[in-house]
Amino acid sequence: MSLMRVSSPHTRSGLGTSQVMLQVVAATVPGILALVLYFGIGVLINLALCIATALVSEAAVMKLRRRPVLFYLKDASALLTAVLLGVSLPPYCAWWLPVVGSVVAIVLAKQLYGGMGHNVFNPAMVGYVVLLISFPVDMTRWVGPTDVLHGVADIDEAFSMVFGHMSVDGFTRATPLEIVRNHESTLLAQLYEAEPVFATGGLAGSGWEMVNFGFLLGGLFLLYRRLITWHAPVAMLVTLTILSLVFYDSGSSLSKGSPILHLFSGATMLGAFFIVTDPVSGATSNKGRFIFGAGVGLLTFVIRAWGNYPDAVAFAVLLMNFAAPFIDNYTLPRTYGHKAPRRATDLEER
Amino acid sequence: MSSVTERSSAKERRSARDARIIARDAKRKLQPGDFSGGIYPPHNKAQSTAEPIGQIPLAEDLIVPLHQHIGASAIPLVKLGQRVLKGEKIAEADGLISCPVHAPGSGKVIAIEPQPVAHPSGMLADCIVIRTDVEQRWCTLNPCTDFRSLETDQLLEKIRDCGIAGLGGAGFPSAVKLAPRGNWSIDTLIINGSECEPYISADDMLMRERAEEIVAGVEILAHLLDEPDNVLIGIEDNKPEAIATMRKAVHGTRFNVVSFATKYPSGGEKQLIQILTKREVPNSGLPANVGVVCQNVGTAYAVYRAVVFGEPLVSRVTTVVGEALQQQRNVELPIGTPVAHVLDCHGVERKQLQRVVIGGPMMGYSIDNESVPVIKTTNCILAPTWHELPPAPPAQDCIRCGLCAEVCPVSLLPQQLYWYARADEREKLQAYNLFDCIECGACSYVCPSSIPLVQYYRASKGAIRLAEEEKEKSDRARERFEYRKLRLAKAEQAKEVKRQARKRAAEIARQQNQQNTAPQNGSAAAEQERDVVAAALARVKARQASPEQQLARLQRTLTSAEHRFERIQKKLTEATASQQAQLRAQLKEAQVKLQEARDKHKQMKEQQADEEQ
Missing domain, CATH: 1.10.287 (Helix Hairpins)
Incomplete structure (x- = not known):
């Protein structure tokens, strides 16, 4: 009989790529629950639209590339991208926003670069930023959290906002980050008393803090499952904390917001545990991940404090994606038996 | 007076403190360290450790490869048809880094020819085939009751002459390893009983059953290395019986048995050195560079047999394991026993057998021909069923998750190496230290995309080595060509110089002729010239056939x-x-x-x- 000739090793651990992806998707559940609880079913509509579009786009491209469609859909990477984009979009936005965003994320940012594992930029963030730049008005209309609005849009209203002509304006409120960015000549303490989103919530704005807490929980799950390492998230959160502490200015009228606000508002936790940890477009060594995370934290704060956008995680991530190969070049680990770490371009420079 | 007592008590205190520090240091020395990375695959050792080390009937033909070790192939000493006795030397070492080969059984040499051997490539290599007889008579051996009476050189010669090569897997000639060149002072001898590969239990069983002999072998090794300060026997903590028997066996000696956490690949030489001494072997260096010599427990046992009984290495303990077998255990196999014979003796069910692996599931290689023989380095024959070790699913794209980098025991970035291996970027591969990869397979083991990473690295290493060889060759050819050009130019120049000299001489001669004998000797010169022409014609004619x-x-x-x-x-x-x-x-x-x-x-x-x- 003929025996198989195979290269070693002959055994493998059970974990597969699709399982990794699905576990990451599962880790977003607490965050999604908080989003639905505070912002209504608009979140679920966004998710459904994103997932459907992303899967169809992925399948279409695979068909065009003459690859086995099911094999590639099964890796669940498109699903994960769709979920991450879906939770970033404002609830009850027009249906074509998630659709356009997903197509851009999957086709432009992922497949045109060569598909899974080859994209230079984080696909979900590319989708988000394209929408944010192209449709700034629609993208910045966030509904207020339920306890501020005293009620939530029902299903009929939700669908007519997404697919019909009903305006979302009746429900929108400024987000905590917007409020703090635009506060002029008021002390933070006054602001917190005056604005209902702060008055009803804890320290970082009603709803938002719970959503961030949800994503933090999911992130801890990922750390526990060893699917991500601590380096990038910790570096990002620590940098953000330090910078916001420096510019807190004890809550004066010039304050850029408290560390708690920066950590638990906007997309901070989602970014720290689900976006910055994206292995494909991030730096690759642990040292590199640390630098990458710190860079994202820095840029996030800089743009939040002095830029034109109230939140900045997406921009910060994309900017650092540019820098990832550069970071990789200087952050090779020290190999066993070597005195010092090398540089990736060591031999070319000689 | 009182000051004297105070001083003395202070002295005592100091010495007591020193003693405490020494004791603490000694304890700390025995505290095993760790290496970065590593994986925890299922041990699968229980299957083969239930029975004691067994024997199987002798195979009809023993196929003894001339190359069972690292270094040059041995040179055959026997002729076709010659009768040989068990233990007789049938091939001599070729050079320093080589090993002689001995007849594992008595019988008749029936072939000296290329045969399939246990090699990942499935290649053929020269083997001496012995048809065994029933008698199985040993040749006269040269025992030695007191090895300390021998000179170091004599001992080394004995070990070398008995064909002992590292039994752990690589098969480096032991005598070479025991005589470290360069004046590195060796302060630590490590005996590797780690056996970190799943399934393999040959060293484990050897330690359980022959601990005394192993320790006696360690004594010889330590003696050879001029009694190093530390002699450490490292065993993974998943072998409690082996640890217990070895602890008992070393009682009363200055050797230490150190057990450490089970983690693959703790049995790699460099990793074990890191665990036991916290030293790192410099890249492209040897353990001797950091004062360490590492030997396998099986090697220690073989050294003992060789020195004390004069017995050459003609058999070894091999783990025969896998669900395709009815009986799974360790057996002492004569070198050269065909794998098929071993499998048959253990009730192999060939229908269930999908591959045969020589070595463990992490670093072993599959063979496609069951007739390959057991050699000095064959520590395991693994015959798994499909269900037991299913083939890898189709590879997916790398998502750079970095799990591979976390488990890499030498801190490489396997995901980057994979990337550059696929792109064939050789400078990048070398900058990422591809050649420090020990091919342990931990990265492939954890890869969620089931990418055969190690295979890529092997291929890239091969391609780079080949390219380097070719470059060297072409460099040499260029050098040769340039040298030739130079030589021709020189020759041409020399000719030119001669030509000039002749010309000048002729000129001078003519001038002298004209000056001295210008008027009267004209006709004589013409005659002389005619004579010369005639002589030349005659020569030509004579040369022609009639x-x-x-x-x-x-x-x-x-x-x-x-x-x-x-x-x-x-x-x-x-x-x-x-x-x-x-x-x-x-x-x-x-x-x-x-x-x-x-x-x-x-x-x-x-x-x-x-x-x-």
């Missing part, structure tokens, strides 16, 4: 040309259409040649006739 001979030769050419012409003509009449074209061309050729021969013949005859006249 006219009769030339004529005879031409005659022969002519007749053979005629014959050939006739033959082709005859063939042409019988030939088929397709052959005719070719034959016609031949005929034409023959015709031309015939014509030429005739012309020449005629010319010659005429010439002769002229001369006669």
Whole structure:
């Protein structure tokens, strides 16, 4: 009989790529629950639209590339991208926003670069930023959290906002980050008393803090499952904390917001545990991940404090994606038996 | 007085403190460290450790490869048909880094030829095949009751002569390892009983059953290395029985048994050194560079047998394991036993067998021919069923998750290496330290995309080595070419110089002639010149064959040309259409040649006739 000739090793651990992806998707559940609880079913509509579009786009491209469609859909990477984009979009936005965003994320940012594992930029963030730049008005209309609005849009209203002509304006409120960015000549303490989103919530704005807490929980799950390492998230959160502490200015009228606000508002936790940890477009060594995370934290704060956008995680991530190969070049680990770490371009420079 | 007592008590205190520090340091020394990375695959050791080390009936033919170790192949000493005794040397080491080979059984040499051997490539290599007899008589051995009475060189020679190569897996000639070159002072001898690969339990069983002999072997090794300060026997903590028996065996000696957490690949030489001494072997260096020599427990046992009994390495303990077998255990196998025979003796169910792996599931290689023999480094024969070790699913794209980097025991970035291996970027591969990869397979083991990473690294290493060899070759060729050009230029120059010198000499001579004997000697010079020409003509004529001979030769050419012409003509009449074209061309050729021969013949005859006249 003929025996198989195979290269070693002959055994493998059970974990597969699709399982990794699905576990990451599962880790977003607490965050999604908080989003639905505070912002209504608009979140679920966004998710459904994103997932459907992303899967169809992925399948279409695979068909065009003459690859086995099911094999590639099964890796669940498109699903994960769709979920991450879906939770970033404002609830009850027009249906074509998630659709356009997903197509851009999957086709432009992922497949045109060569598909899974080859994209230079984080696909979900590319989708988000394209929408944010192209449709700034629609993208910045966030509904207020339920306890501020005293009620939530029902299903009929939700669908007519997404697919019909009903305006979302009746429900929108400024987000905590917007409020703090635009506060002029008021002390933070006054602001917190005056604005209902702060008055009803804890320290970082009603709803938002719970959503961030949800994503933090999911992130801890990922750390526990060893699917991500601590380096990038910790570096990002620590940098953000330090910078916001420096510019807190004890809550004066010039304050850029408290560390708690920066950590638990906007997309901070989602970014720290689900976006910055994206292995494909991030730096690759642990040292590199640390630098990458710190860079994202820095840029996030800089743009939040002095830029034109109230939140900045997406921009910060994309900017650092540019820098990832550069970071990789200087952050090779020290190999066993070597005195010092090398540089990736060591031999070319000689 | 009181001050004296105070001082003395202070001294005592100091010495007590020193003793405490020494004791603490000694304890700390025995505290095993750790290496970065590593994986925790299922141990799978229980299957083969239930039974004691067994024996199987001798195979009909023993196939003994000449190359079972690292280094040059041994050179056969026996002839076809020769009778050999068990333990007789049948092949001699070729050079320093090589190993002799001994007959694992008595019998008759029936072949010395290339045979399939246990090699990942499935290649053939020279083997001596011995048809075993029933007698199985040993040759006379050369025992030694007190190894300390021997000189170091004699001991090393004995070990070398008994063909002992590292039994852990790599098979490096032990005598070479035990005589570290360069004046590295060796302060630590490590005996590797880690056996971190899943399934393999050969060292484990050896330690359980033959601990005393192993320790006796360690004594010899330590003696050879000039009694290093630390002698550490490292065993993974998943072998409690082995640890217990070894602890008992070393009782009363200064050797230490150190057990450490089970983690693959703790048995790698560099990793074990890191665990036990917290030292790192410098890259492209040897353990001796950090004062360490590492030997496998099996090697220690073989050294003991070799030195004390004079017994060459002709058998080894091998784990025979896998669900395709009815019986799974460790057996002592004569070197050269075909794997098929071993499997048959353990009730192999061939229908369930999907591959046979030599070595463990992490670093072993599969063979496609069951007739390959067991060699000195074969520590395991693994015969798994499909279900037990299923083939890898199709590889997906790398998502750079970095799990591989986390488990890499030498802190490489396997995901980047994979990337550059696929792109064949060799400079990048080397900058990412590809050649520090020990091919342990931890990265492939954890890869969620089931990418055969190690295979990529092996291929890249091979390609780079090949390219380097080729570059060296072409460099040498270029050097040769340039040297040749230089040499030719030099020769030309030398010629030119000579030519000039001659010219000048001739010039001077002519001038002198003209000056001295210008008027009267003109006719004499002319005569001299004529003489020279005549002599040259005569020489040419003498060199030529005589006219009769030339004529005879031409005659022969002519007749053979005629014959050939006739033959082709005859063939042409019988030939088929397709052959005719070719034959016609031949005929034409023959015709031309015939014509030429005739012309020449005629010319010659005429010439002769002229001369006669």
